[in-house]
Amino acid sequence: MGGxxxxxxHQMGGGAPRRRPHNHANQPPASPLAALQSLLPxxxxxxxxxxxxxxxxxxxxxxxxxxxxxxxxxxxxxxTRNFKVDYYVxxxxxxxxxxxxxxxxxxxxxxxxxLVGRCNIEVDKxxxxxxxxxxxWTTDEEKLAEAKRLVQPSCKRLERMGYRIQY
Numbered sequence: 001m002g003g004x005x006x007x008x009x010h011q012m013g014g015g016a017p018r019r020r021p022h023n024h025a026n027q028p029p030a031s032p033l034a035a036l037q038s039l040l041p042x043x044x045x046x047x048x049x050x051x052x053x054x055x056x057x058x059x060x061x062x063x064x065x066x067x068x069x070x071x072x073x074x075x076x077x078x079x080t081r082n083f084k085v086d087y088y089v090x091x092x093x094x095x096x097x098x099x100x101x102x103x104x105x106x107x108x109x110x111x112x113x114x115l116v117g118r119c120n121i122e123v124d125k126x127x128x129x130x131x132x133x134x135x136x137w138t139t140d141e142e143k144l145a146e147a148k149r150l151v152q153p154s155c156k157r158l159e160r161m162g163y164r165i166q167y
Contacts, residue, residue: 062106063093067114080104083161085111112161118154119165126150 066074066088074088078100087107097103129150133143155165 060102062103063089063097065089065107065110067111078104078107080108080111083108083111087111112158112163115154115158115161116163119152119158122150122152122155123165126152 064074067086070077070088073090073092076089076091076094078087078089079085080087081101081104085108126147129143129147133140133147159165
């Protein structure tokens with residue numbers, strides 16, 4: 001590899017890269033304190049979250065609930081105060097329960113989340129039906145009428161609960 005006629009190639013620093021010599025035999029053994037100092041960042045990474053979780057209050061726990069129909073062991077029927085949502089709880093879990101107002105609020109939030117998921121599915125189904133009705137050149141009026149007739153019970157229930165639905 002001379003570089004061809006008229007090209008000069010220079011190699012600086014010699015042929016092969018040199019390494020710094022290591023002399024591990026002359027190093028003193030690591031003390032326990034030095035080993036602890038090297039592990040300190042790793043220990044802090046695990047200990048601080050553990051301590052914070054021990055001292056935090058955590059989220060309140062609620063009895064398990066079931067919607068729609070009784071499913072053992074959730075057989076005791078309840079209705080929330082605001083939105084009249086039917087739900088069922090395990091009688092053994094709520095025997096000494098006295099925080100019904102918070103449980104009702106929690107149940108309504110859970111129910112709202114379920115309805116939002118169902119409503120999204122209903123809106124998507126209706127949107128796909130509208131797209132299927134619109135062809136490249138013409139619109140299938142029969143399919144378009146079917147798409148308009150698709151009911152969205154979860155979206156309607158959310159609207160009755162006071163939530164705004166974006167179609």
